[in-house]
Amino acid sequence: MVKNSHHGGSKTLGKLFQYYLPAKTHRTYSCLHCRAQLANHDELISKSFQGSQGRAYLFNSVVNVNTSAAEERVLLTGLHEVADIYCECCKTLLGWKYEHAFESSQKYKEGKYIIELEAILTLNALQTNQLKLKTTERRGKSMNDILRYLSYLNVQLDHIDQLNIIHVAGTKGKGSTCAFTESILRQYGYKTGFFSSPHLIEARERIRINGKLISKEKFVGYFWQCYNAICNAVQQSTEKEPLYMPFYFSFLTTMMFYVFVHEKIDVAIIEVGIGGELDCTNIIKTPIVCGIASLGLDHVKILGNTIEEIAWQKAGIFKKDVPAITVPQVPSAMDVLFERAKEKHCQLTIAPSLNHYTNYPFSLSLAGDIQEINASLAIQLVFHWLSARAGKSYNELLEAPLSKEILQGLATCRWSGRNESVTTNTATYYLDGAHTTESIEQCKNWFMNSISKQQTSTRNILLFYCSNDRDPEVLLQPLMTCKFDCVAFCSPVTSMTIDGNSHTDTKSSNDQWRAKVDMSGEIGRLSLHVAAFEKLWLSTLENQTNMPSIHCFHTVSQALAWIDDSKSLKPSVLVTGSLYLVGAVLKLLDGNDNDE
Template identity: 35%
Template sequence: MRVTMATMSRNYNDAIDALNTLQTPYAVIEARRQAGLRPDAQSVKEMRAYLARIGYSSHDLDRLNILHVAGTKGKGSTCAFADSILAHYRKRHEIPKKSGLFISPHLIAVRERIRIDSKPISEELFAKYFFQVWDMLEKSRAAEDVVALGTKPIYARYLTLLSYHVFLQEGVDLAVYETGIGGEFDATNVVDRPVASAISTLGIDHVFVLGHTIEEIAWHKAGIMKSGSPAFTVEQAPSALRVLRERAVEKGVDLKVLNIDSRLKGVQIRPDADFQKKNATLAIALVETALSRLDRSFASSPEALPQEFVDGLEQVVWRGRCEIKLEGKVVWHLDGAHTVDSLNTAARWFSGQCVERTGPKALIFNQQGRPEAINFLEGLYNATKSAADGSSFQHVIFCSNITYAGSGYKKDFVNRQHDPEAVKRLTQQHAFAEKWALLDPSANISVCSSIEEAINRVRDVGNTVGEKETVQALITGSLHLVGGALAILEGDDAL
């Protein structure tokens, strides 16, 4: 059904309902997959057309002084670190006047993706600007030779378009942008003159869109590098780094490969691991580059980080990543992880947190619509199993990403991109359960139709443990799962 001005009102829930109509249905995605159709240069051309349709050009985006970040692992953390550093710098120096942050996906509410001064924009502001963009797309005849009149970009691209409108209208003068998938053909890549770009650690992910090799993936990620703008990366697999360097030469870009910043010694980075210090290193380089342009009084020191940088790094808030919540007899550990490497990292972090605690361990896991995720489980098991008896989690629960047992998805979590029959039948979850049973026959394995049901099962285990024990529960895999869990643990409106 096409949503029109006549069929909608104008509040936040209405905006989310309208936004959800822009999701590409599973049947269409599958047809494209079967036909081998992938995003190409036309995707960016269409985004430029939609940008023109709401009254902007890529030149207007220069006012946002964008820091652009791509990567497979750590790009979200890099963006969060950069945004937090900017927040602390702004408090003391009033520069930038306003900062923006655009990320994906969201954890609890869609408006989390668009933040001003580190805070998700309000429901009222989201709805106001959402419908302004909606109406302009309905009425404008700009670029009709590229996109049909009255059409709108798909879900993620619409939100990208909306973020530009929000930030420009609200006077943001420095914005951090996380790419969605890839880089070269990503919706965010209409930015022609970023202040700087960064590419975090690369790995294998989104293979249908980006390719099956690290070299193909590196080619896509390198697409955000722009002539005239410095670019940064960290240690990569040799073949990936070779591709990044080749593309930098092609684009005339000065690409710097950074070791972990020596000034991080003594800074409390969480978790205290090299992968996170690499993300912090990229954030430091991005912000130093930006402040060198925006603040004439700013001067970086090779000896020590400014206190604002230290505070930003140590006090960063990045929900759903290495997060711990205490609830009665359950200690919840939440860490979104969508690749083999990131899951292994999550497992090692969890195991380290459990060393000095007693009580059973429980796992809640899902990766919807990704058959290859079944191969992630062995690494997760090996990273958490006991050296004494080979056991891992005593309780293992595989659930769908449906939020509530009774009412289904929270509006912000509606996802039409997965096979509805597979979700209904819990096809992937049963496959996960069978795999885990082979890995650890002693585990108590179950399948649940909702996140709420899975959480309640762990709570039930908590009611049976001894007085000095707690259940050590890890919720990992899909960020949609982690976000849904946080919504249940903290209430619908928690952000």
Template identity: 30%
Template sequence: MKKTYENALRLLDSRRRKGRPKEIAGSGGVPSISEAPGVTGTPNLRGIPSLVGMHEWLYLLGHSNNDVNNINIIHIAGTKGKGSTCAFTRSFLHVHGLRTGFPGKVGLYTSPDLRGIRERIQINNKPVSEALFTQYFFEVWDGLSSQSALTPGHDGKDKMPRFLQLLALIAFHTFIRERTDVAIFETHHGGEYDATNVIPKPAVTGITAIALDHVAQLGPTIENVAWHKSGIFKHGVPAFSSSQDPAVISVFQARAKEKEVPLKFVEVDQSLPKDAWALHAPVQRINCSLALAIAEAFLELKAPAESRSLTPEDIAQGIERFNWPGRYETIVEGNNHWFLDGAHNELSVKHVAEWFAKTALDGSKSSPYVLIFTHISEERDCNALMECLAHSLRENGIRPRYIIFTTYQERLDGNTRIDKTLKSLLSPPPDVLTMYSEGWKKIDPQAEIITENAIEGALHAARKIGEKEGGMRTLITGSLHLVGGVLNLLRPLE
């Protein structure tokens, strides 16, 4: 096989698992918090934890614990705001590095990608190039496949990493080979048993807002989720968390005591600029404050003695240069304004409604509000999510005149880009558009409802409204899959 970018993507895609395990390993599934084990315990889990095998695979690639520790990892977990917090942290450290020389190279590993797989592995604010991704992918793939007999098997037969494990390994390999001065790693889903938790001793850890999510894997209570997320705490490593519910705080404090971790809960920093565009969404002020605390702690530990703090100018520039596609993002096309956020649960759509109401009012009040929405999932009540968004918009004074429902299919001709990593989600239930249309009509019989089978068609429909009305303000939300397709059509990845 030729070592091309396209072939790297095909091999990577072959490592997707067909679906989450249907059976719970053991007798009781994920334990309740009263049964949750200590640091050395092993609870019953759904399937094989993704952490299994990561140490051995890194070793087979020639990377020791010291190699991993030497790239100075900041490890961030949470339910909401992980990506934004990582991006704010990256922005602060990058600006500081431009001024002082440290850190000179800032790595970032996040998921999911929106426009292409390379978005998940970035250095100094840019996705790695196709050439670099291809080079490091095949170094990892060839290095592991040639020694597959020695790697840990997950099912008695298959001894290669699964999709997310492989991506994390490529990220570690890339940052070690590129000698980054800091590497910011976002967890995938949990924490304790997440593939990224192979990090022996991060420089700093952080946890964003905790809410119920991925309950089939993490457990049915907020305490279960908190236990898993705080699994990234490491002995003696400073940890920071945004404000949390009392039940979450209790779990975090217990785990911090167990691991002898200095833990600090971060409130919103009142010194942040009041009118910064990146902070229009109130939740982003929380994420930014947490990132600021994390970045300052990192510099205190790792920077040269003469430059161990962020200046007010660093902070202002870091916020100004903040960029996190598809999260509280605005794109302007003449009189047409697109407002994008990949919110996909009830808590996040409430935040989006508040942000949209505040931000969209800055534009022309004569142009109509438009909503483009879809959410296709077996795990969530899609109709309930739509209803929550509708009521949240109304509570914030927004009543969209036009509602456009669509699917995850990107283009009208059905073509799919080679680096799209969401292929399995392209086929919605046959009645999803009818379900959404009928549901919204019950909420607002006066709204004009449009259905489009592809995201491209939804954008065309919104533009036609803009032409007719002299402009529009369109909110696009409900799923990162939807927002990713929109971004690829409006602003493809370079």
């Protein structure tokens, strides 16, 4: 039996639904798919719960939902009687309602609602790529939508052309390349704008002016200017030409262009989100120069299953008569890049290795061999941009010494979460958001090289997580030679307010632990990590004894507490597999007070 939760009628954001929330601050939570409002921010109890698809929010009450018949279900916190809840407008499964808790400690949840983070729109929710980019058709429409959003913000393509854009795509290293490029141009005295994704801790990281996050006050101000204008446009749209509220990345891309135009920057360094051909950022018509960082297999469900298909998508940012630069690639990918360059009537060149420059060796602030490749690409992007700025054609000058501005920019660049080491009173953390086979291999080499320089031996710990669209066995494979003493698998959630055992030692109770969890949920995901590691250990290593102790944690705060309690003197902890995991660790390590 299905029950309606509310009645009445209201039209808002171009959609009809049963109940409208008159939030004074507009801080409401809405259905991701149809934008029907679900809850007022005042009804939010906690953002730190686990749903069947990962992170979830707990609310006192919700609106515009239908509720199914209740049933007993084993959840992370024990046995509960719950009823699934669905969006009344689009029928999307949102989460569940706690009808009855069998444990006294869980009674406070009765009558409360869990909504999956993937199902709602909030100011800082991260939608999955599968939801954001569900079909190629939708991705193409989102580019056209961004042009419409910007027109309602009085931003035209001519304004965007005046940003003197450097546009960079790639699988691994595009963010670091952009960071190097921005740092160098800032040393030359130019006012820079830098757009990157994803963020590690907060959304403000994605939009930087002169290397710094825009202030919270400015971010909020720009947000509401964009949000209100787009809302008005959506409300005024017609059935013949409908306009819908943007997805998260589309909104931030729109906001980025709006901010950069209003901040009157000299140069915009823009990192592609996913792919290139159909990426939201690819509304740019006349960038100054384009770059393609190292390519590999990633986002295959969206971009294609082969390196050639991925190269084709990345090269979609090439523009007629706009120079393009790439780095050495596998031959098949390089062939596609040159074919696309010919198709789009642009000249493609390959950045030289760093040791070709007269000043080499010189200091790079970012560690790891891959950063030499990224730095050389950044240098070439800067050379092309400066030449265009001066109205000159670019001639490659490897023999000339690099300027002091370039050397200073390379030496002082900051790019958090990539080959980054942080030392605390209890451990040394080596953090890298590697999430492809190639980048994990680079990460492993960096970690092994770093710990080889330590004067005293210590325990080595792996803290690992990878998202649902990636195979943990594939990503763990390169790390098997690191000889970790302990391996910990952890959801990329900083903390949560549930009780019960938050840490399970799988070495002694692996089978029992697996039997207790819901395999469709996040803890089920961790059990797949455990199984992958055990399989690799038994199949690839000659010494099948002395398997590292394996641990699982629901939250990063629990994992760090366990590391702090380690009997080893300052263990070396490699954190990798996911930028979201790295971001959660950094958030707890630095207190999230940094505006750099």
